[in-house]
Amino acid sequence: MVGLVNYTTEMTVINSSGEEIPVEMTASIIYQDGREVATMGIYNDLRAKIETEKKLKEAERIKLEQSNKMASLGQLAAGVAHEINNPLSGILIDASLVLEDLEEDSPIRGEIRDIIEDTNRCKEIVKNLLAYSRQTEPKKELFNINDAIEQTFSFIGDHAILHDIIIDKELSPSMLMCKGDKNQLMQVFTNMIINAAQAMDLKGSISIRTSRDKPEGKIYIEITDTGCGISEEDLPHIFDLFFTTKDEGKGTGLGLGTVQGIIEKHGGKIKVKETSPEGTTFLIELPLFKVTEDTLI
Numbered sequence: 354m355v356g357l358v359n360y361t362t363e364m365t366v367i368n369s370s371g372e373e374i375p376v377e378m379t380a381s382i383i384y385q386d387g388r389e390v391a392t393m394g395i396y397n398d399l400r401a402k403i404e405t406e407k408k409l410k411e412a413e414r415i416k417l418e419q420s421n422k423m424a425s426l427g428q429l430a431a432g433v434a435h436e437i438n439n440p441l442s443g444i445l446i447d448a449s450l451v452l453e454d455l456e457e458d459s460p461i462r463g464e465i466r467d468i469i470e471d472t473n474r475c476k477e478i479v480k481n482l483l484a485y486s487r488q489t490e491p492k493k494e495l496f497n498i499n500d501a502i503e504q505t506f507s508f509i510g511d512h513a514i515l516h517d518i519i520i521d522k523e524l525s526p527s528m529l530m531c532k533g534d535k536n537q538l539m540q541v542f543t544n545m546i547i548n549a550a551q552a553m554d555l556k557g558s559i560s561i562r563t564s565r566d567k568p569e570g571k572i573y574i575e576i577t578d579t580g581c582g583i584s585e586e587d588l589p590h591i592f593d594l595f596f597t598t599k600d601e602g603k604g605t606g607l608g609l610g611t612v613q614g615i616i617e618k619h620g621g622k623i624k625v626k627e628t629s630p631e632g633t634t635f636l637i638e639l640p641l642f643k644v645t646e647d648t649l650i
């Protein structure tokens with residue numbers, strides 16, 4: 354009668370080069386008729402397993418840090434909303450009063466209206482940051498993505514950052530109907546355009562193309578710049594909150610992290626379609642609104 358007894362343990366062995374290698378040893382004693390007749394040992398190299406465990410622990414650590422950063426962001430957003438909204442409200446009230454007192458033919462009525470419009474826009478951005486940090490759901494409204502893009506350019510078209518940049522818009526003639534928060538998506542387009550302009554040192558061209566895949570129910574927005582591209586080292590981190598490649602004091606690292614959060618809340622995705630020293634293209638996917646029997650009731 355043959356029997357087998359196994360023992361498993363971890364240990365370190367030294368190879369012919371003098372290198373220490375962590376291994377798992379499984380030793381077996383083979384018995385026949387109650388007598389030990391043979392032994393066998395199997396050594397499994399644990400280096401790959403240990404390296405994988407280290408990577409998993411590092412991923413958990415990063416995840417925990419990210420969670421802590423999100424909590425900090427929530428506190429920051431609450432403070433920003435309080436500290437900035439109050440003076441913005443004062444600017445809005447004072448500008449409205451000045452507008453009321455001006456004569457109809459006053460040459461500065463247009464400038465005052467711009468102040469009021471931009472102040473309202475700032476208040477909306479602060480509100481969106483607060484909503485993002487609290488993970489609240491976007492408000493639902495039906496609108497054409499092309500209209501949101503055109504309206505974004507009407508807000509930032511005269512911004513000094515775009516003065517030496519060529520804007521090329523290729524907007525689909527099809528109806529790109531989306532259901533979501535129009536103001537939040539305008540914030541997305543604003544961030545993407547400003548980031549693109551800064552990536553080109555404020556000179557070059559930005560192209561925006563929209564299209565749809567009706568059978569797949571998708572809206573596509575491509576934003577392309579002629580900047581220096583994104584390095585291989587930075588590419589995996591560009592959507593991390595607080596990550597920035599800008600000089601100290603010129604970026605918070607919130608831009609693309611906020612953009613991704615808003616798009617995902619709308620059931621969409623954003624990715625780098627391509628990047629090289631000649632420029633970068635971002636691809637945004639959003640759900641195309643489909644009319645159903647329920648929506649017609």
